[in-house]
Amino acid sequence: MFEFKLEGTNGLARAGTLTLPHGVVRTPAFMPVGTHGTVRGLHPAEVERAGAQIVLGNTYHLHLRPGEEVVRALGGLHQFSTWPGPMLTDSGGFQVFSLEGLRTVEEEGVEFQSHIDGGLRTITPESSMEIQWALGADIAMAFDHVVPAKSDFAHAEEGMERTLRWLSRCRARHAQLAGEAEQTLWPIIQGGTHADLRMRSLEGTLARGPWTGIAVGGLSVGEPKPVMHRVLEELAPVLPSAVPRYLMGVGFPDDLLEGIARGVDLFDCVAATRNGRHGSAWTSQGKVNIRSAGLRLSDQPLDPACDCETCIRFSRGYLRHLFMAEEMLGLRLVSIHNIRFLIRLGEQARETILKGTFDRWSRDWLERYHRRGDL
RNA sequence: GGUGGGGUGGCCGAGUGGCUAAUGGCAGCAGACUGUAAAUCUGCCGGGCUCUGCCCUACGUAGGUUCGAAUCCUACCCCCACCA
Numbered sequence: 001m002f003e004f005k006l007e008g009t010n011g012l013a014r015a016g017t018l019t020l021p022h023g024v025v026r027t028p029a030f031m032p033v034g035t036h037g038t039v040r041g042l043h044p045a046e047v048e049r050a051g052a053q054i055v056l057g058n059t060y061h062l063h064l065r066p067g068e069e070v071v072r073a074l075g076g077l078h079q080f081s082t083w084p085g086p087m088l089t090d091s092g093g094f095q096v097f098s099l100e101g102l103r104t105v106e107e108e109g110v111e112f113q114s115h116i117d118g119g120l121r122t123i124t125p126e127s128s129m130e131i132q133w134a135l136g137a138d139i140a141m142a143f144d145h146v147v148p149a150k151s152d153f154a155h156a157e158e159g160m161e162r163t164l165r166w167l168s169r170c171r172a173r174h175a176q177l178a179g180e181a182e183q184t185l186w187p188i189i190q191g192g193t194h195a196d197l198r199m200r201s202l203e204g205t206l207a208r209g210p211w212t213g214i215a216v217g218g219l220s221v222g223e224p225k226p227v228m229h230r231v232l233e234e235l236a237p238v239l240p241s242a243v244p245r246y247l248m249g250v251g252f253p254d255d256l257l258e259g260i261a262r263g264v265d266l267f268d269c270v271a272a273t274r275n276g277r278h279g280s281a282w283t284s285q286g287k288v289n290i291r292s293a294g295l296r297l298s299d300q301p302l303d304p305a306c307d308c309e310t311c312i313r314f315s316r317g318y319l320r321h322l323f324m325a326e327e328m329l330g331l332r333l334v335s336i337h338n339i340r341f342l343i344r345l346g347e348q349a350r351e352t353i354l355k356g357t358f359d360r361w362s363r364d365w366l367e368r369y370h371r372r373g374d375l
Numbered sequence: 376g377g378u379g380g381g382g383u384g385g386c387c388g389a390g391u392g393g394c395u396a397a398u399g400g401c402a403g404c405a406g407a408c409u410g411u412a413a414a415u416c417u418g419c420c421g422g423g424c425u426c427u428g429c430c431c432u433a434c435g436u437a438g439g440u441u442c443g444a445a446u447c448c449u450a451c452c453c454c455c456a457c458c459a
Binding site: 031033035036040041051058061089090091093094095097098099101114115116141144146182188215217218219220221246247248249250251256267268269270271272273274275276278279280284289291292293323326328329331332351 | 403406407408409410411412413414422436448
């Protein structure tokens with residue numbers, strides 16, 4: 001269980017197979033985000049047909065509602081949500097970042113003011129582990145302290161070191177709770193945009209191992225893309241190659257390819273579904289705003305090169321109509337497309353890595369994608 | 376026929392002498408979104424130009440008062456309500 005087999009490389013790009021209690025994940029792979037135990041707007045069958053191998057859930061959100069005890073009473077997150085395959089739960093660490101203003105960070109843990117009812121809730125490294133164990137995903141994430149990209153060295157250092165101290169506590173608590181065959185814990189590298197801090201974060205993390213996977217966090221939080229690329233390039237040669245590397249919160253289609261080219265195996269991102277709900281679709285030709293007046297009479301699919309349920313059946317004109325009429329089907333159809341688009345990108349990357357043609361394919365793909373200047 | 380109310384930018388609807396090219400909302404147009412406080416948010420939205428400004432045209436129609444009118448006066452047209 002929790003075995004990762006590296007099957008091929010092409011430069012820094014890797015293809016592998018990750019075996020988890022609930023199934024196998026072939027990498028590189030995009031993991032759809034299902035914060036509340038549902039990939040927003042989609043039926044699990046649709047997520048499955050889009051080719052998703054693993055989906056996320058969120059500790060913070062499920063703790064607030066319905067409460068992990070409810071999920072556990074109803075059989076755990078797999079049974080509760082009827083998702084039979086692999087799952088990963090985020091620790092609530094990202095909410096330390098995204099709910100800035102609604103929380104206070106202290107060494108013991110983080111006090112949140114619930115965004116639902118305003119009540120105070122505390123999450124500690126230990127409670128995050130307890131919640132995630134109750135939820136029962138295959139992979140639990142360490143509770144980390146994410147800082148904004150603009151953070152200076154001192155603040156990035158503080159977040160990184162706290163993340164390490166919390167990692168020790170996460171590991172200790174997780175070891176008491178989790179059966180080794182049921183759930184594994186992955187650590188998260190922090191350190192902002194500072195190479196030095198990233199290295200120290202990695203060293204500290206490895207010293208607390210061994211691990212079955214390692215995540216890189218604190219990126220795509222406002223820094224320019226070249227900076228994210230640089231951080232990944234600095235980490236690539238020093239990350240252990242025997243375990244999967246998970247770049248948290250990324251990304252857009254081009255970010256996936258740029259990440260894969262720098263050795264990343266796993267991605268997750270809300271943009272596919274959020275942008276889908278907002279009417280923004282990724283295509284092989286760049287970005288398309290489905291509400292554009294120019295699409296009114298189009299009988300073409302969203303992306304002629306796409307094999308998703310939306311593209312094989314519906315026209316751009318119809319999708320635009322659904323958005324203009326504020327019909328919920330529109331939000332769902334574009335979400336389905338975007339999810340499939342990223343998953344397929346992972347599949348294609350995997351194929352070309354195994355064939356040894358990834359670099360060439362990726363370069364051509366990005367060139368075509370950017371040609372229309374993001375449309 | 377009488378009495379009262381009303382006619383404002385694509386629509387609804389504020390404004391009742393200068394700060395009004397005219398508040399709001401809707402519709403429309405464009406953009407943003409990266410481990411989900413988001414089916415959300417932002418900008419534009421009479422026309423033209425040599426475009427941090429200038430010039431046209433605009434508040435039912437036609438006149439008038441005034442330095443100045445969507446706002447006041449007169450006539451007419453149309454709509455609504457009630458009465459005959």
